[in-house]
Amino acid sequence: MVKIECIIRLGQLEPVKDALGSYGIHGMTVSQVMGCGLQKGRTEVYRGTEYNITLLPKVKIEIVVTDKFAEQVIDVISKTARTGEIGDGKIFTTRVDDVLRIRTGEKGEDAL
Numbered sequence: 001m002v003k004i005e006c007i008i009r010l011g012q013l014e015p016v017k018d019a020l021g022s023y024g025i026h027g028m029t030v031s032q033v034m035g036c037g038l039q040k041g042r043t044e045v046y047r048g049t050e051y052n053i054t055l056l057p058k059v060k061i062e063i064v065v066t067d068k069f070a071e072q073v074i075d076v077i078s079k080t081a082r083t084g085e086i087g088d089g090k091i092f093t094t095r096v097d098d099v100l101r102i103r104t105g106e107k108g109e110d111a112l
């Protein structure tokens, strides 16, 4: 299993969620985060204002999927979240050893 952690623009959350839903992906964790990348948060425009600060509001989506779905999920997120402007975000992928569904005790891929 793989954890796909993506940091995207706030405005891209709904389209990305919809795209994931149409792929049958329903389990996800979404957080509001602050972050910066190469530009150190300085040159990006957020809601029409040029922020002279080092952190900008972003959305983080975490999804754990089976290995065979990972590539498709990464592909759909990157295509949906891309505007081509700086600050589109990043996708980090890490391996996940195990998952436990607390209600049933199921483990591994059965618990996703």
Ligand SMILES: Nc1ncnc2c1ncn2[C@@H]1O[C@H](COP(=O)(O)OP(=O)(O)OP(=O)(O)O)[C@@H](O)[C@H]1O
Binding pocket: 007, 008, 033, 034, 035, 036, 037, 038, 039, 040, 056, 058, 085, 086, 087, 088, 089, 090
């Ligand atoms: N190396 C990193 N480690 C952790 N989080 C990061 C890293 N780079 C970017 N992020 C997160 O992703 C968000 C968006 O990054 P961003 O898209 O600006 O990356 P970038 O490398 O500056 O690329 P671009 O030039 O397209 O803006 C940041 O606000 C931050 O939350």
Ligand SMILES: [Mg+2]
Binding pocket: 036, 037, 038, 039, 040, 086, 087, 088
């Ligand atoms: Mg950047």
